[in-house]
Amino acid sequence: MLIANPNASRNTYPDDLKAILNIQTAAESRTWLANWNTLNRAGTPLFSLPDLAAHLGVAELMIKDESSRSQLGSFKALGAPIALVRLILRLFPEHPFEPRGLLMGDYGDALKDFTVISATDGNHGRALAAAAQSVGCRCVIVLHANVSIEREQAIAAYGAQIVRVPGNYDESVEEAAALAVEHNWQVVSDTSYEGYEDIPRDVMQGYGTIAAEIVEQASDQAFTHVFLQGGVGGLAAGLASYFWELYGTARPAMIVVEPQQADCLFQSALAGHASKTQGSVDSVMAGLACGETSPLAWKFLHTSIDHFMTIEDEDAVNAMRMLAQGSDRDVPLVAGESAVAGLAGLIQLLKSPHLAAEVGIDESSRILLISTEGATAPAVYSELVGETAQSVLKRQHLWLQRK
Structure with missing residues (x-):
């Protein structure tokens, strides 16, 4: 299903949003992350897929491969450590903590009794656990059924x-909040709620x-369309805000995609405010199986996203299978269940000329995709793709050597 967002704006990036998310603070976060040895210092590749672009009938198709961001296997490795570092800096202003030193574990003795907690579908919790281990504090993760x-x-x-805990992601969020109050722990969640x-x-x-x-990687080449994963909306907001601030009125068209049964952002677009899904929330796209919009x-998606689907x-x-296969000119990619939304x-969209025209996609379009994770659940990946991630990576290695 596809709907146009009647509130989408092509004006310059609003000052009230810029006060919350902005390129300057993103650059500061990037500098801090460069000192975390868990991350790949070279960043992640931006691949062109010319054969798939030709097959789909678009001018260019590029995909950012976050599977190689770190051993954690997903883009979540960028969010949790920054949130943890900034939280510690706010809570302990009397200590001379430095962001670089925090992620290197220099203050572990001072933070050994400090505890953070979060609910997760998997990737955020893994990233928070890794960040807490590096910092030297305790971490509790709440998982749903x-x-x-x-x-x-x-x-x-x-x-x-x-x-x-029994139930779904939303129940695990509630349990994490309750445990934090009971034990005086700090919630480090990637979804917001009143007062948080x-x-x-x-x-x-x-x-x-x-x-x-x-x-940086695309140089002066401009994308016409950016497809972003749904979930609670954090990734989409983080990237959409950046592109909007940078490109202003010339920003690309942005489309958010989520599972049919976990369509909280789609429902929010229909309602005109942050809302909940009407579905079961049980999806193979585990990282996007979220029932309630952040x-x-x-605040960002309401005006920055042009279409929800x-x-x-x-x-x-x-x-997943298509990206794993690759071709003569397209690198084989390990993309997890949520990465391919x-x-x-x-x-x-391209199966329907009417829908493609509504979104403005044609043979001149330059499309950007974000592959947010690799095989973070290797057994699930093998079952769905019919091939192990290791096998795909072996073919990828051979392809890259050849090219």
Whole structure:
């Protein structure tokens, strides 16, 4: 399903939004992250997929591959550490903590009794656990019933205490908030709620690193369309705000894609305010299986996103297989279930000339996709794609050597 956003704006980036998310603070966050040894210092590649572009009938298709951001395997590695560092700086102004030293563990003795907690579908919790381990503080992660054991083990490997609750992601968010109050722990969540916006803002600001790298890698080439994953809206807001501030009235058209059964942003667009999904929230796209829009993210999406759309799980699986296959001119890519939402949405739009025309996509369009994660659940990836991530990466290595 596709809807146009009647509130989308082509004016310059508003000052009230710039006061919350801006390029200057994103650059500061990027500088801090450069000192975290968990991340790939070279950033992540921006690949062109000329064969797929030709197949789909567009001028260019480029994809930012966040699977190689770090051993954590997803873009979430950019948000949680920045939120944790900024939280500590706010809470302990009397200490001479430096961001670089925090991520290098220089103040572990002073922070060993400090505890952070968060709910997660997997990737955010893993990134927070890794950041807490580097800083030297304690971390508790709340997982709901649909989070796989494989993802739980990946989080626990970074020393986090795991708490399991029944229900879905929204129930785990409520439990994390309750435990934080009971034990005087600090919630480091990537979704906002009433009275809780500073940390989600910092998480979203960390995602500006992705946009900054894309601008540098694409040089002076302008994209006409950017497809962004849904979820609670944090990634979309972080990138959309950056592109809007940078390009102003000439910003690209931006489309948000999410699962049919976890369509909280789609429903928010219909309602005109941050809203909840009407679906089951049970999707193979685990990182996007969120039932309630982040109100803070919606402040940005409400006017920066031109279209909202939903896809079926099978669309995502087909897109995973397509990227894994590669071709003579297209690098094989390991893209997880949530990573392919943008490509899956683009393919569905191009199946209908009417929908493609509504979004303004034609043979001259230059499309940007964000592959947000690799095989963060390797067994799930193998089952869905019919090939292991290691096998795809081997073919990728051979392709890159050849090119």
